[in-house]
Amino acid sequence: MNSSRPLRVAVIGSGPAGIYASDLLMKSGRTVEIDLFEQMPAPFGLIRYGVAPDHPRIKGIVNSLHAVMEKPNVRFLGNIEIGTTITVEKLHEYYDAIVFATGAVADRDLDIPGENLNGSYGAADFVGFYDGNPRFHRTWNLTATHVAIIGVGNVALDISRILAKTANELHTTEIPDNVYQTLKTNQATHIHIFGRRGPAQAKFTPLELKELDHSRTIEVIVNPEDIDYDEASINARRASKSQDLVCQTLEQYAMRDPKGAPHKLTIHFLESPVEILGEDGNVVGLRTERMELDGTGNVTGTGKFTEWPVQAVYRAVGYRSDPVPEVPFDQAKAVIPNDGGHVLDDSGNPIPGLYATGWIKRGPVGLIGNTKSDAKETIEMLLADYDAGNLPEPLHPDPSDIITYLTDHDVDYTTWAGWHRLDNAERELGAPEGRERKKIVEWEDMVVHARHQSHD
Template sequence: MTTLRLAIVGAGPAGIYAADIILKAERQFDVSIDLFEQLPAPYGLVRYGVAPDHPRIKGIITALRDVLDRGDIRIFGNVRYGVDITLDDLKKHYNAVIFSTGAIRDADLDIPGIDLEGSYGAADFVSWFDGHPDVPRTWPLEAQSVGVIGVGNVALDVSRILAKHADDLLPTEIPANVYEGLKASPVTDVHVFGRRGPAQVKFTPLELRELGEMNDVDMIVHDEDFDYDEASKTAIATNKQVFVIDKVLNQWRQRSVGEASRRLHLHFYAKPVRLEGTDGRVTGFTYERTRPDGAGGVEGTGELRTVELQALYRAVGYFGSPLDGIPFDEKRGVIPNHEGQVLDDSDHVVPGVYATGWIKRGPVGLIGHTKSDAMETVQHVLNDQANWWAPTSPSPESVDELLASRGVEYTDLEGWHRLDQHELALGEPEGRVRIKVVPRDEMVKVSRGE
């Protein structure tokens, strides 16, 4: 029987779901899958892109672990595509490749002053507080007043971690260096800015509720932001999610404030104009007050307001990174594709090359979207047998030999189990679920049993 030798580059939810779906699909051939991940540990943004105090993430990781632990997918961690293994290598050893490398860079925000010292991308900060091995161990938490631009879940994660007292994060898997950094933070006020109104936000009710449950943090909302137009009233009346968000925000309006040591301010109808600065450092954020345009959008009022800040984080979206030898759309930050089939500059299908997840569709959607997205891509992989590559060295052992010959210290599933157990053991004496190992070399040593 024919065997499909499939490589998947990226071991986050998109890559793992694609592997699981193709193994369960009805087909007339066997499938052998190797999953390549540039980090020593799997799970991608679920491990390194979501705040550690999200309990529901544990359920997602459990589902992903169950897929890997079946043992019918090989995983090669600490392997960098384009460096340790190339497109030519993949063509030599596989029939096809699916890229599921996600989107980890911050999208740009083109306003004056965005390059001032004290201006940061949210993605970099998230990588720091999640213990990503490839970012510095320290973060400059020196500001008393901090701004966050954006009204998506990432903006709320960043805002919550900045405003929350560090001791309240101790039950989570927060790394020790992150706890120490947050513990020393002098922050008193976090300001969140959104261009449109409360009925047009992008975050979900669960994340919003979590924001309001912080200990010793007042939630500050402004009555002027709740004079809804008809489009907003219709959204509240017809969309359950918007209805719940409106209900939560209006409950906050009734709360008494002034007793907490920290405050989180939500500013709606605030269009970014510029960052103010002195001696090259952020000193404030100027925005234009907007108003509803009657159709669910906003228009400028010409009124400018400035909030004094010493740091600002932009959480306006993620952006994909180009991959060696693979077409890339620089404007959208994705691999150009038709339903997951990668397209060249002439919009012709590139044989044997596929994409799924955020590198395919952009950084939108939740886990449910990732599953349906993977199903679409997998269907093409299964139906494209005539376009598969013809590998000259398809045996699984040849991949191990290739990486070993290049001195790549790769990790495998057994190694991930070692690292997983090691992190759980580190947390146990302190009554914590786990403490993440942060340095890459230490992750590799533990994984390889060295």
């Protein structure tokens, strides 16, 4: 441990995982200096680009993240791609430790025939579109009247809600103009969500499931025959108040009288997708096999198949992390190999000064609370290594040295002061329409507002 200077840490990724790790470092009692690197021009990761725009309650998490970013010993450096703009090897010259919190933005494969047909979409691509992520499409084909969504998590609920609401219902949110104009062309009237197991195995959160029915345009439908529980399902309900509330809500949907809303949103359980059906290269249907619970919460096939006439399929079966250049990566699990915090080499040994937290550490599961406990475990390991003097000494520990490097290499990086300028610009765009903000979508337009200036 070198107590004559602050502990210098580079955190890669400015979503919740990276910001929580930074917060714990600052609360550790050590003197620390943290640089939060982000490949996007703006901070906040999936909170900005992965949460549906009609969920302002979840957006409120940004306020707590904002408070951490305002601390004087945290510096935001955006529009920097690790491995391209600067290598991990080069970062070692400026920091005692590097923490990877790069999250997961790619779609997991479903691995059934027809997955690559026109009209078969990954959930992450659609979320990127409607959240105005500059790396994703600006328009979307919304001509399908009957749509299937595969998966029973909150992302499936978000997608179903965006497809089932009217464009005008969503216009009050921060969606960019291109998203609003595209959603006005949406022709979806029948949306089907499919889960291969039962209600007690659904990954919805209770509030999101209940909110699904708040729109006057949406009729949520559950077939009473899909409400089935085996012994493991009953135990799952007893063990989790949240899961029990999900089941109660689904039971209420199954028992009630129709309310006559124009958009029908049906949640199906015990239907396992086996093939996306195509004609002339386009989606024309989804084939599922009826399943039955086996007593353990898992399912077995019954041999009874159903073909659902749909023109679009959205695969919401989970996100997948991308590898970071120069850093070990487990392709099968899509995570950085780790022992709970340390990044491990191919022989299973910790690599000095490298750490992982969040979804890149454990896979894309769990909520914000899991991300906080993840960060705690990782940062405790990092601090133990620091206290024991086991971190490699950086060649250039002065905070100005990395700025000199970026400037010398003509890196057009963005800053926290720049984020405030971008934030203000988005709010000014929304104000004439009575909206909190309207997102700026184009990458270069974001950089123009947020790039570093001499007084930042």
